[in-house]
Amino acid sequence: MNLFTFLIDITSFSLILLLVAVGLGVIFGLMRIINLAHGEFFMLGAYASYMTVQLTGNLWLGIILAPMATALLGFFLEFFLFRILYRRPLDSILASLGLSVLLRQSVILFFGPAILSIDPPLDRSLLILGDVYPLYRLVVMGLAFLVLGITFFLFYRSRFGLWLRASMADREMAQAMGIHSRMVDNISFTYGAGLAGFSGAVIAPLITIHPHMGTGYLVPSFLAVLIGGGLTGTVVVVFLIGLCQNSISSFFSPVSAQITVLFLAILAIRFPPQKLKGIKWRN
């Protein structure tokens, strides 16, 4: 393995993680909801694309349909469930834990607890600096990059993004300025769920699909949100986590990489770095 493919690996993992983390971060920043069911949107996206492949044989259709399905689910969940939990972090942890159990068990009921897989659609490899690299991984990276670009454009260069950032900064003041915060909440929750569903659908052919796959992505992206604080901080921390996890898993084993990341995260929550403007962990 040369340095270049190693860097590509880190980047593609981090981009997928970032897609999950952006949705989480926006939900947390806006409504102070810690959504443990966000990993389940990721898992549902993967299952939706699996189902589309089974029915039509076309993964690209799955990649388009899966985020729509999870976004629809997110819309209804926000409308009926999460709006009750605004500004109650502890209750939101508990309720979303119940929700994640519920979603996971319904997936087990429909698809069974077994591990599923999808064949990668582009069965070719490229030679990059003397190393063989599968084409589909590069496509995943490109797609993730594209969606992230759209997301950041939406957040930083559009009217909606202005409303969103205003509501995150000072909700009451934003409302006084005539911004419909409830609508912003709803749209951003829906968008976040769609992003998680998209990342699940895109990454599905590269990993195994099983009902517990959400946790593996939820925990690191959470840590990124909690440590990073704002959107830019999240991006930095996600790439650090990606670097850490990939380098340790290539030198030792994937499990020890997860353990290290979790350990670092525990330390970071307990002793938050002063420079990175994290969320208020302390009363």
Place this chain on the structure above:
Amino acid sequence: MEKLTHFIRSSQKHYFPFLLWGIFLLAPFFLHGWALEQIAHHTLYGVLAMSLALIWGRAGILCFGQAIFFGLGAYSMAVISLASSLPYASFLGLVGSAAIPAFFAFLVGLFLFYNKPRRGKLFHSTPRHILSGAAIAMITLSLGIMCERLITQINFLGGANGLGNIPELQWGAKTIDSSKIIFWINGFTAFIFYSLFYVILSKRWGLILKAISQNEHRLQELGYDPSFYKIFLFVLAGACAGVAGGLLATQLNFVSADLTGLALSSEVLIWVAIAGRHNIILVFITTLLLLFLESVLQDKIGSLWLLCLGGTFMLRVLIHPVGKGFFLMPKWPIRQDMATKHKDNKSSKEAKV
């Protein structure tokens, strides 16, 4: 006469849980076979739930990794009773299954709650060093996942396959295998822990713990040190969960990394939350009922059970914020003067956010 009726009324309130315990411990005379064995196992999970109810219900610390201590107790018991050829292996194992999780809980408590002492004052902390409830929840959650992964990596503990062939409890040279006696061992363990919690909570400590859950800063300003009480509580709950895990290891004859994992931790959390987390005896009874219902319905509805449990839990949190008693039931106060009404709960919640 009035005094007498008052005494009877108050004693009913006081001794009602103990009456329930008496009935519960007489169960082997009515039940036998499969049901008795099932209830004996469920009792141990009930002890785990009680230990969580102690720290979450009383002190308001949401611990997402209570199963860590349970699994650690089970592994300590397994390793000690498999490794040592001593005559008192099972006794040593029980001691180990209490001591090792308690020590680990001490370390975790120290990590979470200990603050840098101010000049000249050990164990006195400034309010800004108190972690918020959500942070503690996230740290214990990560810790639970970490422990589960770590155990699957250690060959000495059987790795992902777990450890099997754990000997049963022994009295001298005799193996205890009668299901009645096993039930009584588990039942009395639960009863002893309940009594211990009862004594602690009905003394001054109960009040301090309640104060920690309601307004920690004010307690600090009154000169108490919350971190000391919280660490002590963690150690107690850790030992309690560890003993339950150790007993379960001898009765299932098998331990695996699942016992420390997130799945069990969240299930315990669900039991405690459905029971309303404050009342320890209610938590125990609810756990037994839910687990018995699960073992009865397992063949018929399978994974639909956990779905229903998750849904119930979610609705429970949404409709009726956890910590305000059972659905419509009044709380059974442990002592009348401690049963503070949660009138100003709302304002303190807003203040926390």
